[in-house]
Amino acid sequence: xxxxxxxxxNGLNSGSIYALIAIGxxxxxxxxxLINFAxxxxxxxxxxxxxxxxATMDMPFWFxxxxxxxxxxxxxxxxxxxxxxxxxxxxxxxxxxxxIGVSMFLQNVSLMVFGADPKVMxxxxxxxxxxxxxxxxxxxxxxxxxxxxxxMILLELFISHTKQGxxxxxxxxxxxxxxxxxxxxxxxVSITFLIGSALGALGGILYSTAYTNIAPTMGTMPGLKAFxxxxxxxxxxxxxxxxxxxxxxxxxxMSKAYISxxxxxxxxxxxxxxxxxxxxxxxxxxxxxxxV
Amino acid sequence: xLKVKDLNVYYGKIHxxxxxxxxxxxxxxxxxxxxxxxxxxxTLKTIxxxxxxEKGVISFDGExxxxxxxxxxxxxxxxxxxxxxxxxxxxxxxxxxxxxxFIRKDKREIANDIEMVYTYFPRLKERHKQLAGTLSGGEQQxxxxxxxxxxxxxxxxxxxxxxxxxxxxxxxxxxxxQTINGAGTTILLVEQNAxxxxxxxxxxxxxxxGVIKLTGTSEELMSNDEVxxxxxxx
Ligand SMILES: Nc1ncnc2c1ncn2[C@@H]1O[C@H](COP(=O)(O)OP(=O)(O)O)[C@@H](O)[C@H]1O
Ligand SMILES: [Mg+2]
Numbered sequence: 001x002x003x004x005x006x007x008x009x010n011g012l013n014s015g016s017i018y019a020l021i022a023i024g025x026x027x028x029x030x031x032x033x034l035i036n037f038a039x040x041x042x043x044x045x046x047x048x049x050x051x052x053x054x055a056t057m058d059m060p061f062w063f064x065x066x067x068x069x070x071x072x073x074x075x076x077x078x079x080x081x082x083x084x085x086x087x088x089x090x091x092x093x094x095x096x097x098x099x100i101g102v103s104m105f106l107q108n109v110s111l112m113v114f115g116a117d118p119k120v121m122x123x124x125x126x127x128x129x130x131x132x133x134x135x136x137x138x139x140x141x142x143x144x145x146x147x148x149x150x151x152m153i154l155l156e157l158f159i160s161h162t163k164q165g166x167x168x169x170x171x172x173x174x175x176x177x178x179x180x181x182x183x184x185x186x187x188x189v190s191i192t193f194l195i196g197s198a199l200g201a202l203g204g205i206l207y208s209t210a211y212t213n214i215a216p217t218m219g220t221m222p223g224l225k226a227f228x229x230x231x232x233x234x235x236x237x238x239x240x241x242x243x244x245x246x247x248x249x250x251x252x253x254m255s256k257a258y259i260s261x262x263x264x265x266x267x268x269x270x271x272x273x274x275x276x277x278x279x280x281x282x283x284x285x286x287x288x289x290x291x292v
Numbered sequence: 293x294l295k296v297k298d299l300n301v302y303y304g305k306i307h308x309x310x311x312x313x314x315x316x317x318x319x320x321x322x323x324x325x326x327x328x329x330x331x332x333x334x335t336l337k338t339i340x341x342x343x344x345x346e347k348g349v350i351s352f353d354g355e356x357x358x359x360x361x362x363x364x365x366x367x368x369x370x371x372x373x374x375x376x377x378x379x380x381x382x383x384x385x386x387x388x389x390x391x392x393x394f395i396r397k398d399k400r401e402i403a404n405d406i407e408m409v410y411t412y413f414p415r416l417k418e419r420h421k422q423l424a425g426t427l428s429g430g431e432q433q434x435x436x437x438x439x440x441x442x443x444x445x446x447x448x449x450x451x452x453x454x455x456x457x458x459x460x461x462x463x464x465x466x467x468x469x470q471t472i473n474g475a476g477t478t479i480l481l482v483e484q485n486a487x488x489x490x491x492x493x494x495x496x497x498x499x500x501x502g503v504i505k506l507t508g509t510s511e512e513l514m515s516n517d518e519v520x521x522x523x524x525x526x
Contacts, residue, residue: 163394170380170391176342177378182366182395182443286382 005135007253013141013210015249016148020203021226022233022241023155024076024196030172030236031192033092037099038079039200040223041106046072046201047121047208047218048114054122061124065147068205069198076197077190079106085186110216118215121208144206151199152242158195159238168192172236225252225265228272234285243284293318293478294339294370294447299348301331301338308334310502311348316447316480321473323481323489323510325523326499332482333375335499336449339480340372341365352447366395371445375452377436381425385416388424388435392442402442409438412468430461437468447478454485466492486523490514498523 021043028036049068053059059067083102087095128139159165170178171188179185207222208214225248233244251271255264275283294316301309309331316322326332337343339350341362350358352368360368371392380388389409393402410417413434419427424435433453440448450469454462462485470492473479483489490496490510498506498519506519513519 173380174378179362180372181391182363184363
């Protein structure tokens, strides 16, 4: 039983990171019908930016977070502007291939700039381990879950209650109708990349805090799992991405504890396949068609 | 108010609109009638900037709006109710109306105008929390019109509001179009249902494969033999 609760905590910990990254996939897919394969690399750059702020500039944690989220948001918007915007009207397959290209390009840029040797992320949060009824919870875990949940609530409020949030929903539902309301689609897409990239960067910071290593390829695996999380929850749905993220984190940690460490990733993908067989739109994916 | 001169629109190589001229004067209901594929939707989409004119000039209240970006067209006072309604299916009725007021900042006025839309279409008020995608076709049409009214337009472009609706609903919507016009909004009504459209319009144009074939007052068009045989069923 102790093991079980320990894994619940671990699952919430990695789940909240997956959820943060998954939001970026789902937001961009919702608005451009594009799987932004470069999102894992934005997360990786987020980790490097936080490393720069923490290790070389020796800044406090709140500055590290703002610095990294801010720079990554700019990077994400730049990627959209340079690589995806010219392909807005092109077939989605061209955009998808471009996204894969951008992903490789960013990995190589980071390899050139930062080198292949992994960097060790300095400790930006206090690390105290609490022992509650034999279950170990570190302060880093609590901060990870707390920060993730805080930003997810912020995002929900933004999307459901602000003008710009409504514009995002409108564009993702019906671009032409949104334009007729006077919504600037380009601006809305930029804001979508800003938000998705900033949250992805936060995921990168928290991921590198948990695993301490930062390397140019570090975005690939969590990026892929977050993508799986977005699809599992229902791509295009923000609550779906959050739910999917937590589910993937939970499944992964439970599999590691009770089944096999080496098979944990395979089990994650297996569950995705099974869910999609029964509900192709994902758990919370909607498919309301307009009545004509 | 709206003046269209020598408008030409292409889809790639397809020449969909072949140099049409028409105008809408302040306070009028003008209808553009024509069969399926005549180019009615293309014309409206070009006025609202979603499609680009290859040649020609569209001016509104004396300003050339031909090359204005589509999201800036509502600022001029032109609202477009698109073909097939295009409501935001996963937003509530109320949120759809709020979306209509996207370009406005006058919060109190917006609230008043939502009430005004609800008095035009009481059924929308009853369903204000319901997702637009779950409304009936007629209700969605009412919502699409209400949403366009929320931009506070001087000119309302309506693309086949009768499409797919039961005759009794068509009558209801057309009488509401007259009411809206009576309250001061100029209307350009695109219709295949020439009979109903001419009954509420002051003037009309007949569009045939991208060319304007005929124009006149509604009475003239309704008594014209060509129009009667081609569009009014004898
Ligand atoms: N997206 C498109 N691509 C190519 N041709 C189109 C497109 N939309 C419309 N057309 C063509 O343009 C002509 C006018 O269409 P449209 O304006 O939709 O007519 P209407 O609204 O009067 O039914 C038709 O011949 C139609 O086939
Ligand atoms: Mg049409």
